[in-house]
Amino acid sequence: METALAVLTIIVMVLALGLHIFGLPANWVVLGIAGLWKWLHPDAAAMDLTFFIIIGGLALAGEILEFGVQMLGARRYGGTGRGTLGGFIGGIAGAILGAPFFLGLGALLGALGGAYLGCLVMELGLGRSGDEARRAAMGTFIGRFLGLSLKFGLGVWMVSMTIPRLWG
Structure with missing residues (x-):
């Protein structure tokens, strides 16, 4: 039974990484799932305070x-x-407005497009x-994409660190 619960927990953690697509806090959900496992299995010695x-x-x-990478991308391409x-605000608004489209995948497209448009509007507004x-808006777009990619990669790392500790 313990093995089945561990497998189910791993599946849920991997599925939780998919929340990145919708602009939701997937890495925090993975952390919460690991915390829930520790709470339900207090004898899991491999999941100590250092691990968390x-x-x-x-x-x-x-x-x-x-x-940070979005900000650096904007600066690198001449953004103010x-x-x-504007790119930050546009990215958040785009993710929210895009969420209902394409079975939720519109949130990712909305976040990227919103970052571009938000920066573009602000830069044009500054004359x-x-x-x-x-050019500045493209830097914001590229930075947002790279930032999301890095965040997803860190989530994968979190899951890969947790999996061996579930078998403990």
């Missing part, structure tokens, strides 16, 4: 990287601080030329 600090740090690093802020604004 590490995977909690990975979840936090994912959030920081997601927005206000353009970057920058169309070429400069489009």
